[in-house]
Amino acid sequence: MADSVPEEDGISSPTFQDLDLSPEYRTGDQPLESFYIPVLQRASSYDRAAGYFDSKSLQYAAQGIAGLITNGGTMRLLTAPRLQSADIEALTDATTEPEELEILGDSLSKVLFEDEYAEYLRTDRCRCLAWMITEGLLDVRIAYMPDADDCNPFQHYHEKIGIVSDHAGNQVAFTGSINETGAAWTANYESFDVFRSWCGGEEARVQRKADAFERLWNNHDPKVTVRRLPDAVREGFEEVSPETVDGKPALDMFFSEEGEGPSPTVREQDERELWTHQQDAIEWWRDHDYTGIFAMATGAGKTLTALRAARLQADIRLTIITVPSKVLLDQWRDEIEAVFGPETRIQECSGRTNWRESILQLVDPYRVGTLQSVHNLPRTVLLTTIHTAASDPFRKAVQYIPPDNLQIIIDEVHNAGAPTFQKALEIDAGRRIGLSATPDRQWDEEGTEAIYEYFGGHEPFSFTTSDAIENGYLTPYEYHPLICELTAQEYEKYAELSAEINTLAARVHSDEDVPRRVLDQYEKLLRDRAHIKKTAKLKPAEFGRFLESSHPTPAIVFCEDTEQLEDLEAELGNRDLSYGVYISNREDEQADAMYRFENGLIDYLLAIKCLDEGIDVPDAPTAAIIASSRNEREFIQRRGRVLRQSESKERAVIYDMFVLPGPNAPKDDDQARRLIEQELDRAKVLMRAAENRDAVEQQLAEELDTYGSGYRYLAYV
Structure with missing residues (x-):
């Protein structure tokens, strides 16, 4: 048989006989580069039966068929779908072909057009496959085994053979462990045998493989059912078929710069199952x-x-x-x-x-x-x-x-x-x-x-x-307010600042242009008033009582500023408790503190803002929020630091410093009421998803009852 075919312009078209093909290939032989791509570059037709199929396998199959497109060749792909158990049961129970096709169409459409893999069909080499299907150059049929038994109800068609022909009539058949997937051609340890029609003694083997494929393709094998690609799936491919230039797909990335085939690069993928x-x-x-x-x-x-x-x-x-x-x-x-x-x-x-x-x-x-x-x-x-x-x-x-x-x-x-x-x-x-x-x-x-x-x-x-x-993605938690009252001097200053704020509020929120100095003064008053709550003098003592109570450790303690943090350090030191500090102006301590916290060498980690946003912290079950912030984002993020699931904890506990006006606040005082409402705004957010919400509402209601008539009802969400 001739080893090349003359073309109309007198230039010979390469054939399989130009290749130095081995009778056997293993993974170490680089089968993608040394066999698959060069054979298909010379091919006029490609028949492939493979046990595994999904849209990723289509993506990787595309790596070898640039030659087919260039040669105007055709491909027939016979494959087993990766169907869910319920789909296979339904197929087994189906009595007519239309029902089978509907089941296949629904399942394959879900795999190809509704999940993550659909993205490959929109922009990658799979669009060339879609174009081949639309143009009749690629025909895909689905094979499955209908005769399941009780011992193995979900048997799969799992054969792997390929028959490739060139324009000169040469044929190459291969069979072995390799599937039509990127991992099979580039990552797994695979092997397959190759038979060449022009080599003595191998022509009959090639013919037997070709005959076997034809029997399957035409649904003449009694153990396997073969169905055409359902119309719904075919239409889905047509929708993503790319535009063409001179009748060929206009996707530069399908071909290498020399036009000799695609890049064999396969990227590793993270396959963690998404919730x-x-x-x-x-x-x-x-x-x-x-x-x-x-x-x-x-x-x-x-x-x-x-x-x-x-x-x-x-x-x-x-x-x-x-x-x-x-x-x-x-x-x-x-x-x-x-x-x-x-x-x-x-x-x-x-x-x-x-x-x-x-x-x-x-x-x-x-x-x-x-x-x-x-x-x-x-x-x-x-x-x-x-x-x-x-x-x-x-x-x-x-x-x-x-x-x-x-x-x-x-x-x-x-x-x-x-x-x-x-x-x-x-x-x-x-x-x-x-x-x-x-x-x-x-x-x-x-x-x-x-x-x-x-x-x-x-x-x-x-x-x-x-x-x-x-839904079981975060740890359940309890919420416990730590009650801290303002001193007489603190509440007096708080009320004084509130009066000044109220005087400026109407002017600041009017439609008229407000001078910058007035806005600055207003914002400073708000900060100064908030600072009184955040740094209340009795908080360290209340923190000390918390330390002496029964609570799980390790614990993250969120502080307002360096001065407060130092006061809390003193409380820990007085009780000879182990702790570390994780704040921005003590960077030399951060890594050491986190290491000791992660490895159970300390029980408490004091932080100001460094742990608020996104930092993954160890499996700490407890957060103590000492800074009484009204910033919802801030305290929600702090709660989130201890809600990540862990085998070491069944639930988390959030302790929150809840500031009250103190015994020196007049009964039914408007300023006291607003302070309480501001603290309750935070508490209600934190207790809303807590397991002990009802008990906390009752506790706060009793605490508020001393501040005037009707205050207790403010506690209920």
């Missing part, structure tokens, strides 16, 4: 044109959800991830590598790196490169702080990237609404994800509006702490 609400969040994000905020409870998996969403089509996009502080950079880096793969290029852009020297080299391909050149690059992430993301040098570096080539994740997105950081919201990314348990900026409507507008203008995807506890 239902995480899957729902990603689907919601898609439905909202790939923009939106995930308002998910601390500990409910916001980070993984965002990265798994961003991983979709990340091969053709530069990803920017901003975090609120440098402390979180390393934590995010670990997650990025786990989800995006260890080969991902991560450029940290912060004060501890020389990012300005290297960022343009990373960014330029996404600004001016072809789809092919971008797709062949490692996935690229710019990991930065919100401070850097809002800076002029960073924004200029990413300024001219087309939006379709850029996506952004902003962690603790409420920070981006601050006037200092709103310039980060000028980054024109086509895909946008904001993360925060509490995205609204308290007392800052303009900042909140700016955030919402940037992320699509719609309400966030919400998954509350109560939702997470109810």
Whole structure:
């Protein structure tokens, strides 16, 4: 048989006989590069039977069929679907072909067009497969075994054979362990035998494989049922079929620069199973044109959800991830590598790196490169702080990237609404994800509006702490207020400041222009009054009584300022209790304190604000919130630090310093009532999802009864 075929212009077309094919291939022989791709580059038809099928296998099958497209060849793919048990039972019970096709169509449509893998069909090489199906160049049939028995009710068609033909009539057959998946061709340990029709003694083996495939394809094997691809699935492929140039798909990334086939690169994937609400969040994000905020409870998996969403089509996009502080950079880096793969290029852009020297080299391909050149690059992430993301040098570096080539994740997105950081919201990314348990900026409507507008203008995807506890994703908890009263001098000062605030309030909230000095004075009065509650003189003593009570450890203690922290250190020292300090101005102690806390060497970890946002802390069951903040975001985040599930705890406990006016406050005093209402605002949020809510309401009602008629009823949620 001739080893080449003359074409009309007199140039010979290469055939299989040009290749030095081995009779056997194993993983160490690099079968993708040495066998699969070169054979298919010369092929005119390809018949493939493989036991495993999903949309990922279609993606990887596409790596070898560029030659078929170039040659105008055809492919027949016979495969077993990965169906759920209920689907297979329904197929077994089906009595007519239409019922079987409906079951197959529903199941395959769910796999191919409704879950994460659907993204591959929209932008990757699978679109070429969709085009081949639409053009009649690829025919897919589904094989399953209807005769299940009681011992093995879910048997699978699991054969793996391939028959490839060239224009000269040569045929190559192969059979062995290898499936039509990327892992099979590049990662697993596999082996298969090869038979060549032009080699003596092998032609009959090739023919037997071809005959076996034909029997299966035409549904003539009594043990296997073969069905055509259901119309619903075929129509789904047609919807994602790409535009063409000169009758061929216009997807540069399908071919290498030389037109000799696709890149064999296979990226490692994080396959942690997502919780239902995480899957729902990603689907919601898609439905909202790939923009939106995930308002998910601390500990409910916001980070993984965002990265798994961003991983979709990340091969053709530069990803920017901003975090609120440098402390979180390393934590995010670990997650990025786990989800995006260890080969991902991560450029940290912060004060501890020389990012300005290297960022343009990373960014330029996404600004001016072809789809092919971008797709062949490692996935690229710019990991930065919100401070850097809002800076002029960073924004200029990413300024001219087309939006379709850029996506952004902003962690603790409420920070981006601050006037200092709103310039980060000028980054024109086509895909946008904001993360925060509490995205609204308290007392800052303009900042909140700016955030919402940037992320699509719609309400966030919400998954509350109560939702997470109810669904078993967070630890149940108890809430216990620690009652602390103001001294006579403190309440007198509190009432005095309140009177001054009330005098200015009407002017500040009027429609008239208010001088800046008046606004500054008003804001200072508010801060000074809040400071009285946050740093009440009796708090250290009350903390001491807490230390002497029965409570689980280790415990995180949230303080207001350094002075208060030192007072609490004294209480711990007086009782010879072990503790560490984790605050920004004592960075030399941070790592050591966290290490000792993680390893059970200390029982208490004192912090001011460093542990508020996103820091993963050990399996601490207890939080003591000494700073009586009205900032809802702040105390919700502090609660979240101890709600993460752990084998070492069945429930968490939140202790909260609850400030009351004290015995010197006049009965039914308006200022006292407002102070109580402000404290109750926080307590009601924290007790709403607590297991002991009813008991806490009763406790607070009794405490408030001494302040005047009707006060006790304020305690009830």
